[in-house]
């Protein structure tokens with residue numbers, strides 16, 4: 230035990246016991262998306278004592294990242310630092326002995342990252358990647374927490390801010406819960422010039438603007454903390470995670486959805502093959 234490390238987890242072991250801490254230490258996490266949501270998840274998993282994190286994000290830090298990406302520094306903008314490298318630095322500052330593997334590529338080029346993972350956190354901002362994650366986690370039978378922040382202006386012009394988390398492990402998923410927008414997925418699959426023509430004809434829906442729309446650190450932090458807290462309760466055997474929690478920031482409420490999945494869902498069926 231490194232100097233000064235004996236008490237590192239004493240305050241949380243007081244909650245869930247040494248067996249719970251051992252379960253955290255045995256976790257091999259995969260975080261997809263290391264921006265406004267995923268950077269909080271990386272930080273919190275490391276503080277909890279998850280020692281092994283694989284990170285996927287092809288994107289770099291820009292000036293507009295600096296209102297919310299945990300660990301980003303001013304110099305990262307000029308240096309065009311990949312978001313995964315900022316997260317790796319953050320993790321290693323908290324736990325120098327952590328194992329961190331980074332993929333600075335899009336998800337479709339990082340399928341081998343799934344092979345030995347025990348939990349996946351999806352922290353992305355588009356439904357095509359969520360669909361890819363739904364299929365990949367089902368094929369590998371890896372429990373999957375999906376995080377989404379949902380911040381914008383409603384039809385009456387009032388600000389709305391919040392988000393939701395969904396936990397899938399074979400009995401329900403984003404697809405059979407009806408949470409993926411087929412129109413967003415179709416648009417995301419178009420080649421660049423066809424997408425531009427599509428947007429000129431139909432306009433861009435707010436949901437498809439997630440990468441450039443409103444984003445606030447505290448809202449992302451609330452959504453990330455809901456997901457990591459459900460993970461903590463599940464992995465330490467305190468209780469089963471909620472299937473779906475929805476955070477309505479402007480109403481100051483978190484609600485648990487009891488929506489059921491579809492037993493014939495093609496993605497959930499992959500878990501049973």
Ligand SMILES: [Zn+2]
Nearest residue numbers: 402405494497
């Ligand atoms: Zn399903």
